[in-house]
Amino acid sequence: MKDKNDALAKIATDRQRTNLLKKYEQNLIAFLVVRIPKFISSNTLTAIGLCGSIVTALGFILAKYVHPALLLLGIVGFAVNWFGDSLDGRLAYYRNKPRKWYGFSLDFVVDWLTIILIGLGYIVYVGGEWELLGFCFVVLYGWSMMMALLKYKITNKYEIDSGLFSPTEVRIVLCLILAAEVIWQGSIIFSSAFACVFLCIVNIIDFLKLLKSADQRDKDDKQATKQD
Numbered sequence: 001m002k003d004k005n006d007a008l009a010k011i012a013t014d015r016q017r018t019n020l021l022k023k024y025e026q027n028l029i030a031f032l033v034v035r036i037p038k039f040i041s042s043n044t045l046t047a048i049g050l051c052g053s054i055v056t057a058l059g060f061i062l063a064k065y066v067h068p069a070l071l072l073l074g075i076v077g078f079a080v081n082w083f084g085d086s087l088d089g090r091l092a093y094y095r096n097k098p099r100k101w102y103g104f105s106l107d108f109v110v111d112w113l114t115i116i117l118i119g120l121g122y123i124v125y126v127g128g129e130w131e132l133l134g135f136c137f138v139v140l141y142g143w144s145m146m147m148a149l150l151k152y153k154i155t156n157k158y159e160i161d162s163g164l165f166s167p168t169e170v171r172i173v174l175c176l177i178l179a180a181e182v183i184w185q186g187s188i189i190f191s192s193a194f195a196c197v198f199l200c201i202v203n204i205i206d207f208l209k210l211l212k213s214a215d216q217r218d219k220d221d222k223q224a225t226k227q228d
Contacts, residue, residue, distance in 0.1 A: 049084025
């Protein structure tokens with residue numbers, strides 16, 4: 001219990017979380033970081049997360065050309081991706097070896113590669129005119145990542161959540177979409193279209209909030225300049 005509480009105190013020092021599964025996710029991460037072997041580094045976990053994305057992309061491709069049930073490999077890939085992506089930075093903080101800007105830069109690029117891989121896998125799987133949905137997903141998720149960077153610049157707060165949704169909840173939704181597609185082939189087109197619409201609405205809301213924060217930052221900077 002002491003190790004878990006110690007881990008919880010260390011892993012949540014650099015960001016605020018608002019996602020729906022925050023409590024359960026943080027407890028699970030705290031449980032896992034104390035059990036990661038010492039020979040496994042944060043960089044190793046980042047590589048493991050990227051490998052999970054590759055597995056997900058391969059699941060799409062194999063489902064297209066071998067058997068539809070192989071789409072379930074994508075669920076395994078998402079689980080591996082969550083493990084690596086969620087624990088790499090937390091492990092560094094737990095071991096008191098954080099490299100804030102190195103980790104931030106590496107994670108951002110790897111996360112972008114992850115979205116590209118998933119989008120490409122989807123495009124291969126659905127083919128035809130519906131492959132545009134894969135392109136839309138990549139663009140919309142990229143938009144959300146860009147706004148996270150802008151918010152960090154404007155408010156000095158790095159937040160990966162959009163209200164109750166975080167990358168973890170997104171992974172779960174995508175896993176449900178994959179499972180549904182194995183049972184009801186063709187459903188992935190409708191569910192992914194809905195996901196894109198939902199993501200677009202969330203991005204618009206977040207963008208309006210970002211503009212409000214940016215406007216307030218301008219006013220604060222202007223006031224500070226006057227006082228000087």
